[in-house]
Amino acid sequence: MGKQxxxxxxxxxPVSVETxxxxxxxxxxxxxxxxxxxxxxxxxxECGACTVLLDGKTVNSCIFPAMEVDGKNVVTIEGLTDAQxxxxxxxxxxxxxxxxQCGFCTPGMVLAAKSLLDENPKPTEEEVRHGIxxxxxxxxxxxxxxxxxxxxxxxx
Amino acid sequence: MEEFINVGxxxxxxxxxxxxxGKAIYIHDLKIxxxxxxxxxxxxxxxxxxxxxxxxxxxKLPGVKAVLTxxxxxxxKFGVYKDNVPLKANxxxxxxxxxxxxxxxxxxxxxxxxxxxxxxxxxxxxxxDPEEAMKEGALLIHEEHVGGKEKKPTNVLNLxxxxxxxxxxxxxxxxxxxxxxxxxxxxxxxxxxxTSGCVAMFDLKNNLTVYSITQIPSLEQRDFTDALAAxxxxxxxxxxxxxxxxxxxxxxxxxxxxxxxxxLLAYKTRKPVKIIFSREEEFFxxxxxxxxxxxxxxxxxxxxxxxxxxxxMILDNGAYTSWGATTPSVMMMPISSLYxxxxxxxxxxxxxxxxxxxxxxxxxxxxxxTFAIDSQLDILAEMAGIDPLDFRMRNANTPGEVTxxxxxxxxxxxxxxxxAVAQKLDWRQVRGRKDGRGVGMxxxxxxxxxxxxxxxxxxxxxxxxxxxxxxNVFTGATxxxxxxxxxxxxxVAEELGxxxxxxxxxxxxxxxxxxxxxxxxxxxxxxxxNSAKGAAKKVKDQLLEVAAKSLGESIENLxxxxxxxxxxxxxxxxxxxxxxxxxxxxxxxxxxxxxxYFYDPNNENLxxxxxxxxxxxxxxxxHGVEVEVxxxxxxxxxxxxxxxxxxxxxxxxxxxxxxxYGGATQGIGYALTERLILQNGKVMNPNFLDYKMLTAKDVxxxxxxxxxxxxxxGPFGAKGIGEPxxxxxxxxxxxxxxxxxxxxxxxxxxxxxxxxAALKDKExx
Ligand code: FES
Ligand code: FES
Numbered sequence: 015m016g017k018q019x020x021x022x023x024x025x026x027x028p029v030s031v032e033t034x035x036x037x038x039x040x041x042x043x044x045x046x047x048x049x050x051x052x053x054x055x056x057x058x059x060e061c062g063a064c065t066v067l068l069d070g071k072t073v074n075s076c077i078f079p080a081m082e083v084d085g086k087n088v089v090t091i092e093g094l095t096d097a098q099x100x101x102x103x104x105x106x107x108x109x110x111x112x113x114x115q116c117g118f119c120t121p122g123m124v125l126a127a128k129s130l131l132d133e134n135p136k137p138t139e140e141e142v143r144h145g146i147x148x149x150x151x152x153x154x155x156x157x158x159x160x161x162x163x164x165x166x167x168x169x170x
Numbered sequence: 171m172e173e174f175i176n177v178g179x180x181x182x183x184x185x186x187x188x189x190x191x192g193k194a195i196y197i198h199d200l201k202i203x204x205x206x207x208x209x210x211x212x213x214x215x216x217x218x219x220x221x222x223x224x225x226x227x228x229x230k231l232p233g234v235k236a237v238l239t240x241x242x243x244x245x246x247k248f249g250v251y252k253d254n255v256p257l258k259a260n261x262x263x264x265x266x267x268x269x270x271x272x273x274x275x276x277x278x279x280x281x282x283x284x285x286x287x288x289x290x291x292x293x294x295x296x297x298x299d300p301e302e303a304m305k306e307g308a309l310l311i312h313e314e315h316v317g318g319k320e321k322k323p324t325n326v327l328n329l330x331x332x333x334x335x336x337x338x339x340x341x342x343x344x345x346x347x348x349x350x351x352x353x354x355x356x357x358x359x360x361x362x363x364x365t366s367g368c369v370a371m372f373d374l375k376n377n378l379t380v381y382s383i384t385q386i387p388s389l390e391q392r393d394f395t396d397a398l399a400a401x402x403x404x405x406x407x408x409x410x411x412x413x414x415x416x417x418x419x420x421x422x423x424x425x426x427x428x429x430x431x432x433x434l435l436a437y438k439t440r441k442p443v444k445i446i447f448s449r450e451e452e453f454f455x456x457x458x459x460x461x462x463x464x465x466x467x468x469x470x471x472x473x474x475x476x477x478x479x480x481x482x483m484i485l486d487n488g489a490y491t492s493w494g495a496t497t498p499s500v501m502m503m504p505i506s507s508l509y510x511x512x513x514x515x516x517x518x519x520x521x522x523x524x525x526x527x528x529x530x531x532x533x534x535x536x537x538x539x540t541f542a543i544d545s546q547l548d549i550l551a552e553m554a555g556i557d558p559l560d561f562r563m564r565n566a567n568t569p570g571e572v573t574x575x576x577x578x579x580x581x582x583x584x585x586x587x588x589x590a591v592a593q594k595l596d597w598r599q600v601r602g603r604k605d606g607r608g609v610g611m612x613x614x615x616x617x618x619x620x621x622x623x624x625x626x627x628x629x630x631x632x633x634x635x636x637x638x639x640x641x642n643v644f645t646g647a648t649x650x651x652x653x654x655x656x657x658x659x660x661x662v663a664e665e666l667g668x669x670x671x672x673x674x675x676x677x678x679x680x681x682x683x684x685x686x687x688x689x690x691x692x693x694x695x696x697x698x699x700n701s702a703k704g705a706a707k708k709v710k711d712q713l714l715e716v717a718a719k720s721l722g723e724s725i726e727n728l729x730x731x732x733x734x735x736x737x738x739x740x741x742x743x744x745x746x747x748x749x750x751x752x753x754x755x756x757x758x759x760x761x762x763x764x765x766x767y768f769y770d771p772n773n774e775n776l777x778x779x780x781x782x783x784x785x786x787x788x789x790x791x792x793h794g795v796e797v798e799v800x801x802x803x804x805x806x807x808x809x810x811x812x813x814x815x816x817x818x819x820x821x822x823x824x825x826x827x828x829x830x831y832g833g834a835t836q837g838i839g840y841a842l843t844e845r846l847i848l849q850n851g852k853v854m855n856p857n858f859l860d861y862k863m864l865t866a867k868d869v870x871x872x873x874x875x876x877x878x879x880x881x882x883x884g885p886f887g888a889k890g891i892g893e894p895x896x897x898x899x900x901x902x903x904x905x906x907x908x909x910x911x912x913x914x915x916x917x918x919x920x921x922x923x924x925x926x927a928a929l930k931d932k933e934x935x
Pocket of ligand 2: 113114115116117118119120150151152153154363416417651
């Protein structure tokens with residue numbers, strides 16, 4: 015199996031890692047780089063638990079070839095807190111609005127919300143719902159997640 | 171009302187920060203040095219004899235450390251009926267039957283090894299319809315299983331669910347109106363976003379540790395101890411340590427083959443072994459909510475008072491027995507005690523088939539039964555010419571009532587709930603338009619004060635305090651995301667006069683935490699909450715005793731507020747908690763401030779007639795919906811959704827709303843979209859594209875109404891609220907659809923196809 019060296023920006027820092035060419039981005043992150051914040055809920059591109067940001071856009075890392083991040087910018091949930099460990103406003107809002115129960119969907123959900131707000135800082139509720147529709151949550155019924163996102167965009 | 175500092179506050183879940191930053195460790199994230207990966211080979215046939223298994227090729231694959239089959243493992247039996255074994259020998263009875271397992275250095279190698287195992291089967295005909303399986307002379311799933319007085323071989327389980335109160339036949343004769351219907355409910359599954367898994371390991375003395383995501387740590391420990399005995403390791407210890415749990419909803423109330431397989435592989439290899447389910451496995455190899463065929467009759471007087479309820483039910487048990495088979499015990503609750511109904515008869519049979527076997531799922535039989543009961547209530551109300559709202563009010567339960575199953579209802583906010591829902595929906599104005607829009611409602615009763623399912627319904631708590639005022643709480647309770655640790659911290663903080671941030675709750679390790687029967691029956695806030703409150707009270711007494719000496723004040727005059735012990739007589743006399751604690755520790759002949767408390771509620775096991783006061787108190791609620799039905803497509807759109815719950819007291823309104831939103835969302839899925847499709851025992855939709863969970867685009871903006879009845883037995887008045895949110899959802903929606911377009915759908919889920927077909931049928935008439 016072919017090995018290749020990948021160089022990309024991960025959570026703001028340059029990384030260079032040797033990897034087998036068949037790996038998914040999720041495997042690279044979780045197994046090689048031990049960034050366990052990215053979750054695998056289905057491994058089939060259907061639940062969004064593995065969402066990360068690639069050049070600011072969400073991708074399902076479980077079906078995304080690791081090779082293709084070469085030269086790009088990847089942000090995982092670990093990259094959202096600042097250097098002092100302060101939570102990102104979205105993370106804070108998720109905590110404060112009760113948007114987290116079992117938490118398994120949460121990292122992917124937060125990143126989907128970030129990508130949405132980066133592109134559209136004042137989304138309508140429709141747009142918020144649409145923006146996280148690819149991320150399944152079994153616990154919360156989404157309501158408090160939607161509230162948290164609306165709070166960050168200054169709409170609550 | 172009393173002023174509370176911690177109770178009643180919207181306090182964020184204690185582990186939310188860990189989770190929102192990706193730092194929380196779930197079972198999937200766990201790595202232990204030397205750990206191997208286990209994989210399971212399932213039967214490709216729903217019913218077959220195993221003629222031979224050849225594992226020699228698999229064993230030779232580099233990286234493979236052990237291969238097990240049903241022919242080389244010790245005789246471990248598990249499940250509610252002890253009719254299941256970790257790996258099957260001789261015969262397989264369903265497509266999730268485990269026939270072999272591999273441990274290898276990496277998951278891909280283990281997977282590859284499974285392909286090298288050769289199993290020779292003799293295919294047997296299968297039986298997938300419980301009504302077929304019940305027939306005399308039907309093919310037998312378990313040849314050795316006998317039942318009835320004559321002890322004849324049968325597929326019907328020896329669980330004679332039968333509740334009789336009053337005289338149903340007589341009441342039927344005297345009823346002015348009688349409705350008779352058949353309802354059907356099908357499989358739905360938990361869809362925990364974190365799939366199942368565990369890591370098992372042995373120490374040098376053969377004591378076992380299992381990293382687990384169970385909802386029943388103490389009972390799991392017992393099951394594993396039994397397994398050790400079956401392995402010839404009698405007297406060895408089993409320890410269960412929980413990681414974060416990626417969702418529970420009842421799925422983790424039993425022990426499963428994969429856990430025993432991990433244990434056996436770990437024992438064989440002397441290495442930690444991890445098994446993690448793929449999503450596909452999660453869909454076909456975990457236990458869903460069971461299907462039921464429900465024949466129901468209810469009657470009422472001319473003025474709309476219920477006279478009787480008569481229900482017969484057939485449950486598809488699947489090939490083995492877990493808690494699914496005992497759901498009739500919970501179905502009895504709404505059947506006997508939802509609305510006042512003096513005469514009740516309920517007979518249920520669970521039947522073996524070659525389908526997947528069923529488990530508990532949030533609500534535990536209650537949503538199934540309530541769908542039939544509360545759908546039919548509307549049918550009956552229409553016969554009697556009474557508005558369903560008035561019909562429900564007329565029959566609503568009231569405080570002080572003793573129901574036909576001998577439930578003693580103390581607080582009961584059902585009337586308030588019905589009324590609040592009707593007001594919010596503007597019921598009188600909007601009902602009965604038949605213009606494609608309609609409203610419907612349905613109610614619920616559920617155990618709210620524990621449930622004596624086992625001999626004990628207890629939970630233990632240990633509290634110790636350090637030198638600085640930190641309160642360490644060790645509870646038997648399990649948090650799987652619902653927030654029990656936060657609620658327990660609030661209760662302890664309130665009782666002790668400290669703040670939630672002073673409290674650290676540990677609930678993850680059977681070596682450290684006290685005993686508990688598990689996270690089921692919405693019992694945690696009530697039972698673990700009362701247990702924690704009791705322990706906190708004892709700790710408080712100790713603190714006051716120490717302070718009494720140093721402050722020169724009598725104990726009765728002392729209290730604790732905001733981390734300070736003070737005299738109620740002379741507020742100048744006060745001392746910070748830390749100082750009191752240090753005095754306790756550093757004084758000659760000093761003492762340690764700590765206490766334990768075991769709370770076992772004063773509820774009753776059901777007797778031989780299935781009667782008894784199962785719970786100390788009962789939770790009530792009513793859901794109301796407004797829907798719009800598209801007559802062209804059969805699509806049902808929920809326009810408004812009102813959920814009113816009698817919760818006793820909301821210890822944490824935010825977490826409580828989360829339970830209601832999440833529950834009702836699962837309930838809407840149950841009503842409209844979710845269905846595990848089985849064909850000849852095979853799950854046809856083992857993925858999220860074809861199994862339709864609701865997304866953020868599908869949920870309505872729930873309007874919640876909290877009715878606080880302040881139950882005298884609850885911790886600060888609280889009742890359990892984990893399950894109620896999904897119980898009345900399906901009938902409320904079915905009733906609203908009927909109000910909108912005049913068609914009555916009696917089997918779930920209510921898909922657009924069914925609505926459309928019913929509309930066509932109606933036109934023909
Ligand atoms: S794990 Fe990638 S979409 Fe589900
Ligand atoms: S919080 Fe459990 S899946 Fe979203």
